[in-house]
Amino acid sequence: MQYGCVGQEVQQRFVDVTQQAVDAPYFPMTLGVRAQAMKLSFVAPDTQGHFLAPDLPVRTVLQHQEDVFQSSFSGAKVYHHAHVGETLSLIYAPFYIDSCAVDAVLNRPVSDPLPEGVMDGFAVSETFHWPLRFVPALCPSCGWDLSGERNALVLSCTNCNRAWQPVGAALKPVPVMFLPGHETADLYVPFWRIAADVTGLALSSYADLVRVANLPKVVQKGWDKIPCYFWSPAFRLSPKAFLSLSIQMNLTQPQENPAAGNPPGSCYPATLPVKEAAEALKISLAGMMKPAETRMPMLPQISIRPTRFALVYIPFQSGHQEWLQPEYHIAINKNLLTLTDH
Ligand SMILES: [Zn+2]
Numbered sequence: 019m020q021y022g023c024v025g026q027e028v029q030q031r032f033v034d035v036t037q038q039a040v041d042a043p044y045f046p047m048t049l050g051v052r053a054q055a056m057k058l059s060f061v062a063p064d065t066q067g068h069f070l071a072p073d074l075p076v077r078t079v080l081q082h083q084e085d086v087f088q089s090s091f092s093g094a095k096v097y098h099h100a101h102v103g104e105t106l107s108l109i110y111a112p113f114y115i116d117s118c119a120v121d122a123v124l125n126r127p128v129s130d131p132l133p134e135g136v137m138d139g140f141a142v143s144e145t146f147h148w149p150l151r152f153v154p155a156l157c158p159s160c161g162w163d164l165s166g167e168r169n170a171l172v173l174s175c176t177n178c179n180r181a182w183q184p185v186g187a188a189l190k191p192v193p194v195m196f197l198p199g200h201e202t203a204d205l206y207v208p209f210w211r212i213a214a215d216v217t218g219l220a221l222s223s224y225a226d227l228v229r230v231a232n233l234p235k236v237v238q239k240g241w242d243k244i245p246c247y248f249w250s251p252a253f254r255l256s257p258k259a260f261l262s263l264s265i266q267m268n269l270t271q272p273q274e275n276p277a278a279g280n281p282p283g284s285c286y287p288a289t290l291p292v293k294e295a296a297e298a299l300k301i302s303l304a305g306m307m308k309p310a311e312t313r314m315p316m317l318p319q320i321s322i323r324p325t326r327f328a329l330v331y332i333p334f335q336s337g338h339q340e341w342l343q344p345e346y347h348i349a350i351n352k353n354l355l356t357l358t359d360h
Contacts, residue, residue: 019257021301022099026310030257037079039072044119044129071141097317102298153184170287179279195276196331203333206281208252208288210295211330218320232308250295252288264302270346281331296324
């Protein structure tokens with residue numbers, strides 16, 4: 019997800035791009051939509067073929083994306099921009115080398131006749147040792163089987179009620195909570211609740227938030243004592259829905275005391291790392307600051323430093339086409355959440 023605070027508005031888009039990782043003009047520069055349209059498999063040590071070693075640094079690839087993004091806002095003042103939730107993958111596309119390079123999927127030549135010995139110039143590894151590592155899904159605390167969806171980033175232990183996420187080769191604890199007292203909830207949806215030090219703008223209490231977002235409320239006594247948290251969906255959504263849901267949760271500032279532990283019902287999997295969610299905090303702030311014309315230019319001077327986080331599951335009810343959180347007046351279109359077992 020790419021976001022830009024441009025003029026008085028936050029613009030967003032979803033980007034999925036490929037770029038050749040070898041400096042080789044004989045092959046196509048991008049895969050186009052093929053990486054999205056075709057089923058991909060993991061490279062295994064016994065996968066046949068010669069694998070060209072990538073020689074473009076990841077930084078160069080990312081910088082290129084950054085340049086394309088920046089240039090798309092020509093003319094308007096960009097106060098802040100951010101990439102959120104990016105996943106970088108190395109994808110090998112198959113080619114035959116005959117007198118020219120042949121696309122092995124379409125069986126079609128893609129280059130002019132190749133000069134003699136051209137392939138000798140590439141670094142090739144004959145046997146490919148893919149560093150695929152497995153982390154046993156066992157609770158490091160009590161040894162119980164951890165549960166979670168196939169794509170879940172955070173796994174839960176139903177025995178000792180802890181939550182874990184893989185970090186390198188180990189499982190690290192994740193502070194997990196849920197809003198209690200909603201036994202009839204149909205689905206618990208995960209959010210990161212992030213405490214942060216904000217400088218360049220007074221935003222440490224609910225009273226501050228009311229002023230920053232210019233909410234139609236009169237600041238009540240005691241609101242300056244209620245801490246203000248940043249909330250972010252802990253899962254992937256379309257960029258627009260992600261921003262809108264973040265802002266709704268930030269303005270709601272759930273005040274119920276969450277209970278520690280995993281929720282007592284089915285959960286939507288947490289798939290977005292807290293680090294990625296933290297990249298979106300300033301974007302989400304930009305989206306709720308009012309009035310935009312005076313607040314937006316302040317963005318470059320504002321810094322947000324996350325200090326603590328917790329994964330908080332919020333109960334939702336199943337509606338016709340939406341997941342509903344009646345107390346917060348939040349509805350998430352069911353099409354946006356891809357459920358496998360509901
Ligand atoms: Zn356990």
